[in-house]
Amino acid sequence: MDVDAVEQVLKEHGCTITPQRRAVLRFLDGNLDHPSAARIYEAVTADLPVSSRATVYNTLALLVQLGAVGLVRGTDGEMRYDPNTAPHHHLSCDQCGRLEDVPATAVTLLLRGQPAAGEVRFTGRCPTCLP
């Protein structure tokens, strides 16, 4: 995800570039934490004087629709947003709840050279939480 590119796409779709949308984009850019909407709202309100949850949700829904950010549901049920739009997979840690990226290449290797036909979610312990 590239902020400038996404703003370009927004304009092409007749959407305006608002400070709120810019703040969401700025926070998401390069973020590898798979933040929840609540976390994003928190970051945006720290940045701007005020902002509302609804706006953050609207913005995220828009970005997902445009394919500018990915969306995975955490094991805890929260939606998590992912600026990494390249095909990849996830490891969800039972212990700490973190969501980690698993490169597509790693899964392709596991599957004897065939790329997976969808997202693969591994649920278990992340490297940090392994005994």
Next chain:
Amino acid sequence: MDVDAVEQVLKEHGCTITPQRRAVLRFLDGNLDHPSAARIYEAVTADLPVSSRATVYNTLALLVQLGAVGLVRGTDGEMRYDPNTAPHHHLSCDQCGRLEDVPATAVTLLLRGQPAAGEVRFTGRCPTCLP
């Protein structure tokens, strides 16, 4: 999951066998649909004169704690309950939302003979929804 065995385990843990618990067990036994709490509540109330959501949730939480049923979060965020307690994996269909079992052996084969260290969730199209 075997109803009689689970009732035995309940007794061993000092838990009573109530009609509500029996109804939940009866509905879950052999059910391959990964039903949600709402679906289970619906089935139980059709069976018993009345029952409350809280009781169904209590019962399900108890069964999960005792390891008598498994628990996976659907892609839609709902919890789904699974009487199949043997290690296995799941395929979540993007199209129809169904959750299907994927035998542990299938994944072990994919992983060159090594069993997976946790649940693996494949997200994509189920056989029925494939083009």
Next chain:
DNA sequence: CTATATGCAAAATTTTTGCATCGTT
């Protein structure tokens, strides 16, 4: 200036909790 986005509040959904009552053993 006009279309669009924002913000607030309230609704919808799923799950949890507190508490009085009821039922199992």
Next chain:
DNA sequence: AACGATGCAAAAATTTTGCATATAG
């Protein structure tokens, strides 16, 4: 009779929606 379970209602938590107001272009 005692302890645990039930049921109701209300609370939490997350996401969605309706509508009046404000703002970007």
